[in-house]
Amino acid sequence: xxxFSTFLAEDRRxxxxxxxxxxxxYRTNSFLLHTLLAKWGHEPSTxxxxxxxxxxxEQQLVTVDDVEGVYIATLTTRGADVAAGRAxxxxxxxxxx
Numbered sequence: 602x603x604x605f606s607t608f609l610a611e612d613r614r615x616x617x618x619x620x621x622x623x624x625x626x627y628r629t630n631s632f633l634l635h636t637l638l639a640k641w642g643h644e645p646s647t648x649x650x651x652x653x654x655x656x657x658x659e660q661q662l663v664t665v666d667d668v669e670g671v672y673i674a675t676l677t678t679r680g681a682d683v684a685a686g687r688a689x690x691x692x693x694x695x696x697x698x
Contacts, residue, residue: 609643611694614653616641618662618684618693621676631672660690 620637621627635650645653654672657663662680666673682688686696 608694610653611692613638613643613645613649614657614662614692615684615694615696616643617650617653617657617674618676618680619696621663621674622681622684626675627681628673628675631674634674656692660692662690662693 616638617634620634621629631647631650631654634654635645635647638645638650651672654663654665654674657674657680658665660679661677662683663674663676665675676684679688683690683693684696689695
């Protein structure tokens with residue numbers, strides 16, 4: 602990946618975690634995440650969103666349930682720590698102060 606592609610992926614992953622952290626049940630579906638990422642200046646494909654969710658799941662930052670092709674992501678405690686800047690994971694942008 603190029604430096605710019607890496608930067609975009611890290612920022613998308615942070616945005617996903619921060620969105621989940623703000624939701625009452627700490628969960629939402631991949632289609633809503635796609636829409637919210639566009640609101641925050643990203644224009645990812647559906648495959649990119651699903652790929653980011655799979656990557657975040659591998660890092661134990663979210664859990665993901667596949668419901669008829671729609672991914673339902675739920676923030677983990679570790680994911681909440683990363684979203685808030687209390688923990689760092691390579692591959693996720695650190696939030697600003």
